[in-house]
Amino acid sequence: MLVEQTGEVCDLTGLSWDSRTVQPGYVYAALPGQRVDGHDFLPQAFSAGAALALVSRDLTESESEAARAAHAAVVKVDDVARAISDLAAAWRDVLKAEIVGVTGSVGKTTTRSLIYGVLASAFEADCTKGNFNNELGMPYTLLQTEPSCEVLVLEMGMDGLGQIADLARIARPKYGVITNVGVSHLERLGTRDNIARAKAEMVEGLPDGEGVAFLQADGEYTDFIIEHARAVERGIRIVRFDGTAENSDVYATDIAVDDQGRPSFTLNARGESASCTLSVRGVHNVTNACAAAAVGLEFGIALDQVAAALSGVEPESGRQALKRSSRGFLVFDDAYNASPESMAAALNVLASFSASGRRIAVLGDMGELGSAEVEGHINTGKAAAQAGIDMLVCVGAMSRYIADAARKGGMAVKSVIEVADADAAATTVLDIAQPGDVVLVKASHFMGLDRVVERVVS
Template identity: 35%
Template sequence: MESIYLDEIIQATGGKYAGTTKNILIHDVSTDSRKVKPGDLFIALEGEFFDGHDFIKDAVHKGAQAVLASKPVTVKQVPVILVADTSKALLDLAAFYRQKFPIPVIAVTGSVGKTSTKDMIASILSAKLNVHKSKGNYNNNIGLPLTIFQLEAKHDAMVVEMGMRGLGEISELTRIAKPSLAVITNIGVSHLERLGTQENILKAKLEILAGLEDNGVLILNANDPLLCKVDPNVAKNIVYVGVNTPAHYTAYDVRNRGEEGISFKLNLGGQEYDIQIPAVGEHNVSNALFGIACARRLGLSPEQIISGIKNYTPEKMRCTLIEKNGITFLNDCYNASPDSFKAALEILHHLASGKRALAIIGNIFELGEIASAAHFEVGRLCSKFQVAFTAIIGANAPDVARGIGDPSKYKIFDSHEEVVRYMKEFAKEGDVVLIKGSRGMKLEKILDLWEA
C-alpha cells in the first residue's frame, strides 16, 4: 500500500476524530487484529458472529497506528476515527484509494471459473505489465477492498475477482473497483437456492456493468446459452470469446494432451497461432481466451500472450496434480458446482486413459430444489466417464449413489477419516483419483489424512 494520511481517510469515510487529533501516515489497512502490523489502520468490522471492537486493544498492542470504529473506544494511545458503519467505511476507503491509480482494472465474475480465469488473465498480462491480482478468492466486500489496498505505484494493471450470493452485491463491488474490462465467465446454477432462476443469476452478474468505465469493455462467453443472448445495448463495447463457435476470439482444433495440458489454435490479426496451456482441463481454453481478449485490448503482442500462457500455474486445490506413492491425485476440492463437476470428471477420464479412475466426492452446496437431481447427475457422470469406484460423503451421497447405480462401484462414508482408511487400501499404484466437493466439505483434509 502507498501510505495515506488520516485526514484522507476521514475525507473518504465521512468519519470524525474521537479525542486525539493527529494527521499521521497510515501504511496499510487491516480488519484482522491477528494480522496487524506496525503502522496499520485497524478497522473494527462487525459480523454475525464477531465484533472487531472487542479486539481493538489487541490491534493497538500489535502496533496499529490508528483505529476506525463505529462505537465509543476507550483506547487513548492512538487516534480513533468514528463512523456510522465500519463495513461501509471500508468500501468507501477502498473506492477512494482505487482512484489514486489511473491504471486498467480487469474484473472477473461468473458462476464457475472466476479464480482460474483471473489467474490466467494475470499470467498473460504479466508478460508485459506489472500486474496486481487478488489473492485466492478475495472476492467479497472485505476481500476486494483488502486487495485494492495492496495497489502500489509500481503496478501497471490490476485483476480482481467479484463473487456474490445475492442481488446488489456485485454492483457494490464494481462501484469500488471501477473496472476498465469486465469479464463474465458463465451463468450456472451456483446460488440457485438464493436467486431462484438462472435469469436472476445473470441479472446479478450483469451488475458488474454498474461500475464499468464509460469506454470500458464487457467480455462474454459465446458458448454460454444465456450470455450469448445478452442485449447488445447493455454496454458500449462487447467482445465475445468462444470455443468452436463464432466470436471475436475463437479457439479451434482443441486437443487434450493429458498431464501436459491443452492446446488449441487461434487466429490473431489474420495469422494462425498454436497455443499451449500447461494445465489440465479444457475449461482452461475459455480462460485463456478471456485473457487473450484482455491482453489485446491492453496492447500485448501475440508473442507476449503466448509467453504469458506458458507461464500459467493454477492455484492449489484447483485441478492441481499431486503424486503420492505412485497414485496421481487430481485435487479440485476448493469448490464445486454441477458444471465444474462435469469438467473435473472429463479431466479425470482423460488423465486415466489406460489406468483406473477413482473419485472421492463431496456435496455441492446452495443448489436449492435441484440439489437431489444435480447430485444424481454427478453420479451418472461418474458412470459415463467410467470411474471404477467412487467414495461419497455428504448429505446428498445417496443421490450420487443412485446416479452411479452399480453398488460395486461406490460406497458412502460418514467422515473424512473413514474415506481415507478405505481408499488407502483400495487405491493402487497407477490409479488416478479425483477429489472434489464444495468448500464447506473441506475435502483438502483427505490428502492431509492420507499423509498422516
C-alpha cells in the same frame, strides 16, 4: 495514506480484520460478526502494532488504554464494512491502473489467473489473491494495490442481486469479463435468469462509450446480458470469445488433451494464429484461455506473446493442483469449490489422466443450488458413470444422490462408497488408494475436503 497520531505522522502499511495478522502500521477493522466481534480483539491488535482502528462502538477504558499505550488512532464509524469500501473507493481515485473485472458462475478464478498471467507479461500488474472477491475481499485488494500498478485484475463474486453492482461502483472497471452463467446461487436467486441479471451488473457497471465487455460467443445468456445491460445503446463494445471464426473474435481450434489432462490448441484472433499448451488442466479451460487472450489482445499484446504467457500460468492450490502422496498415488486437488458444471469438467480431466492404477473420485456435497440441488447431484453421479472412473467416494448427505445416480449409470455397487464427512473420506482413501492410482478430490468449500488432501498427501 497518512494519519495524525499523537503529534506524529505514521504511514499506514496494510489492513486486516483479523487481529492475528496485524503488523506494525496496519489499520485494524473491528468487524462485528455473528460468532465473533472484532471489537473484542482490539487490545491484541494494538499490541501487534495497529496504528489505527476502525470501530463502530465506544471503546472501554481498557481498550482506550491499549490504544494510548500503542500510540494508535481510533476512528469511530457507523458501519466498519462500509468504511472499508469507502476507503477503497477513495484509494481507487489515487490509482492510475486500468481495471479488469471478472465474474461468472464457473471458472472465474482460473480466468482471473490466466488474464493476470497474460497482462503481467507486458505490464506491472496485480490481481485478486485467493478468494478475496466479495464485499470485503475486493475492497481489501484495492487497498493493497500499489500506486505504480498499471493493470489490476479483480475477481468479483456474488450470491445475490446488487452485489456486483456495488463492487463495480467501488472499482470502476473499464473492462468486464463474464465467463458463463450456471446454476450456482439458485438457492438465493431462484432462477438462472436472475443469475444472469446479477452477472450482467458487471457490464452495467462499465463506463458508457468506453467500456469493453468480454462475453462467451455461444453462451446461453450472452444476448440476454447484452440486452439487459443496454450495452449497445450505451456504447459498450462487445468482444466475443470461444466460438468459431464466424461468430467470435478469439477462438480455439485443433484442441487436444495430453495424458495429464493438459489441453493444447491453436489460438486464433484477428487473422493470426499461435500454438498454446496450458498447465491448468481440463479442456474446459480452453474457454477461459480464450477469454484471457481476448483481454490481452485488447491491451495490445501480440498473439504469440499471449499464447506463451497462457502456457506459463500454473493452477492455484485447491484448484486443479496435482500432488503426490508419499504412498505412491497422485492427488488431483480441486477441493476449493464445486458446481455441477465444474464437477463434470473435473471428472473429464480425471478420465483423461494416464495412470498405471485406478482413477478414484472423492466427491462431496455442492451448496447454493436451490431448486436444482437434487438434480445437480444426480447429474454429477451420471457424469461420474459416463467418465468411466474406477471408484467413487461420495461425501455428505446430498452426495447420496451422486452415489445412486452413479450406480444406476452402470458403476458397480462395490465401486461406490458413501461416507459422512471429510475425516471418513480421508480414512477411506488411505485404505483403498494404491501406488499408481489418481485420486480427484472435489466439493463445495463448506465440506472441508481440503482436509482429505492434507491427510492423504502427508
